[in-house]
Amino acid sequence: MNKEELKKIKEETLARKKKTWIRVGMATCGIAAGAQDTYFALREELKKHKLTVDIRKCGCVGKCSAEPLVEVAMEGMPTVFYHHLTKDKVPQLVETHFLKKTVWHNQTISLQDPHQLRIVLRNCGIVDPDNIKDYIALGGYAALARVLEMKPEDVIDQVKKSGLRGRGGAGFPTGLKWELTRKVPADQKYIICNGDEGDPGAYMDRGVLEGDPHAVIEGMMIAGYAIGANKGFFYIRAEYPLAVERIEKAIKQCLSNKLLGQNIMGSSFSFDIEVRLGAGAFVCGEETALIASIEGKRGYPHPRPPYPAVKGLWDKPTCINNVETLANLPPILTNGAAWFAGIGHEKSKGTKVFAVTGKVKQSGLVEVPMGTTIRDIVFNIAGGAANNKKVKAVQTGGPSGGVIPEQFFDTPVSYENLQNLGSIMGSGGMIVMDEDDSMVDITKFYLGFCVDESCGKCAPCRIGGTQMLRILNRITAGEGTLADLDKLRSISQAMQKASLCGLGQTAPNPVVSTLRYFEHEYRALIKEPAPKQ
Template sequence: MDQKIVFIKDTGIENDRTKDYYALFLNLLRENSLEDQVQINRVADIGIYNQGLVVKIFEQDVIYANVKEEQIKEIVLKTIKEGKVIKELLFQSPPKQLRIVLRNCGEIDPENIDEYIAKDGYQALNKAVQENKPEKIIEELKKSGLRGRGGAGFPTWLKWKLTRETPEAQKYVICNADEGDPGAYMDRGVLEGDPHSVIEGLILAGFAIGANKGYFYVRAEYPLAVQRVELALAQAYDHGLLGKNILGSNFNFEIDIRLGAGAFVCGEETALIASIEGRRGTPRPRPPYPSVKGLWDKPTAINNVETLANIAPIILKGGDWYAAIGTEKSKGTKVFALTGKVKNSGLVEVPMGITLREIVYDIGGGMISSKGIKAVQTGGPSGGVIPQEYLDTPVDYENLQKLGSIMGSGGMIVMDEDDCMVDIAKFYLGFCVDESCGKCVPCRIGGYQMLALLDKITEGQGKLEDIEKLKRIALAMQKASLCALGQTAANPVVSTLKYFFAEYQDHIVDKKCRSHKCKHLLNYSIIQDKCKRCRVCLINCPVNAISGDKEQGFLVDPKICIRCGKCYEVCKFNAIAKE
């Protein structure tokens, strides 16, 4: 069947007119008796945003954007009928995403090793063991400029080199899959979608540093990921890709899984090692670093899931290929879990150096509501917020740090006018206070005290001097905490103070929360003009704070009201004011 296929979608932000354009196209096709030769399709998403009517024509592979109603006829007559391209309408934009880590995710069956092998899987391992030059792998990684994707961005080659050079017969490699940032699930995506890419990376790590034993540390809250990794490991053993004499070489390597019991701090490398050893998961001071004294006091290289998924492509295609992607100091790509008030939430993989605006608007499709973007939170509880003025900053390790946030593992939460920055800071700090292991004082007590201050502020009891106290405790935590959890726990507070000081002032001085999030600062009242006296609010109020009758109207007693918002939800006439 030789049909031309045309896809259309109105990508404007205002009301979607795709259906009108569809009718226009159909009429024109009929007038020109083309309806049998052309299949026209309305799509839900065409991958281009805010560019008016977008038309894609297969198989000419033509994309038109910002098409005006009157130009549809021209498209039908010229492009569809005669196959001529209308140059003025062409939309050309190179793809924003580049998939290295996610190369096979959504492509192959993660439960079938053969499909991974069919996509050049285990070829890098084969290349490495045949050449038998572990130093060359580290050399290649150095060229590639790959840095740890767990958050801190330590050069991977250096970590491997240090571990390799520590004189000790027994060494270990560990895959850190204890992903715990709220809103981040990149590692889960990779482990569930392409577990062999991580396993191959871990075997290569073992080969490069001279280890014969590796561990997967996966959090137990990811049952499907655990199941797929277990299956993948069993298949790799079955195929002789793990075990003795891998691919006919002298290299032996084994991998075991250890489950994390859900403690956030166990994502910290020394706590993770303690947890694998069967001890309580608490960090210890470094140095000595794990590359010198790690698991059971033996040299150990710990790498994040995403870092390991990058290894095989680098070995196959070369470090120079990888180094050509990204910015000067941050090479390659980064996977982000784009969530929050953005239209297309999901996993995106982009080259380093792309701007936040491109990620949110060109890939994420923009904001979900008409409310403006306020900030983007990156790096989870260790990161900070980046206000919308800085959306055009190219994303890399250094730039994010300069802005007071961090790359982190890759959570990216988009926030709009409805999100209160004090509340956000309180949420992340609360998370870290819950997850603090309690070993060191700055984190255990500092976090608790800061949270108490934030509680005070959001309840309308705050004083301006509390801000100074917050800053002082934050500094103490940053300087004196034992591990990264405590050192970075105050970051969300510090960065919101830096960019959204006015909101703190609102809470403290005016006792107002602009975003209507902090319920202690809210007041519900009934707009008498709109009220239809239906009594629904009165019936639904759980504390009987609403009184009155049909003749005189109803009132909310702020002294009894618990600010639950039930009346606001149930009122069908928008007669409840929230301010």
């Protein structure tokens, strides 16, 4: 494939586009809500009426609470989304929209949202994830073509100037990470896409992998070219079978279209990709543990340095980027660093995808420019709490993060701001809790998770977590003492300082953060009388 062929495919695919079509959202969330049945029912019903309409599947549009979602376009009619379109509603949809040619107003939903800006999710819900030509028609692989005409150093420079930071949680500048890997001389280098989305309550990466797999592959190839790697690995959770299937299919399509392999687009760049599955270990989201897992070993983390950029997979320089980070790259290289740097807030550029879930009216994936306030996300996008309850707090960053009480909701979202509030950006989980939820209980949930997932290699994490969990169990059983609160604080500090890897260092965060804002909830469970003043 070369630039001209790419252009030809784009034009041909666009020319074939019909004016009447139906798109059914078929990511895991849509399928769980019955989208597959809707898809087949639509085919049957249209056939029954002898209507020929292009029915396609697509990834998640983001409004998971409204699934199954069906988008319908017809010549001379507005393009609309129908929500909760289960198979029993299909006959009426076909009758109303296609035969009577009127919009079935009661069933439509508007997905226009001025608060959102879709860069990472640009194609999710639009592109057919199983069709490379569809991706090319939307401008896919054009960024790669451009990159292959640039010097790798210039690509790195662009990404550095864009201000893109890792979307996996820690927020390390992506361009800098690439530069460090590029500078190490070696005969072989690797790029890894971290798709081991282990944070419970977060599914941004699943959304992108299932909805727009080619975007992540293109991003990985750009990264590979920049750092000088000719081999990439996708490390994806085994719990995401559909994401694995779609990435594998996309890789095959790239191979048959010569977008992977030797001398891609006539350049000197050769690249190939393998998929490796996780096997249910949260610690494998940590870089060094992930590398051990790809090597086929127990997912034990290693002390750093040496960093993977120097000594990573099979001791070769390795760069690990998150799914969302990679999906950001094609638009950055297409629109330029200045465009991306113009979006966002202070030192956090671009957008962030959040999985807003929990006690909100409309849960789903949202993508907002950095700097959007938490209030906008929770109330204006997700509709606030369901059942007329009061929102108490959001939890970000999962088991490594913390809670943010409602009084801080006007804070603009950025890596630094969330950290100052005692939480972290994390990978993008945002769990909304209402007045009924106990902060001590949720802390116990997260800590229990980390205790289960501790690999056991280092003592602070292995023993500290277990002891804190015992204290929390004691408190919730009504047997806690006020001294327990001090003990929690001191164990937390020890774990944060002395644990070997990110899991142990951040595992106490939920405890520290709930103690900071909701100590009264702990005290309410402690029956010991307060000491006399």
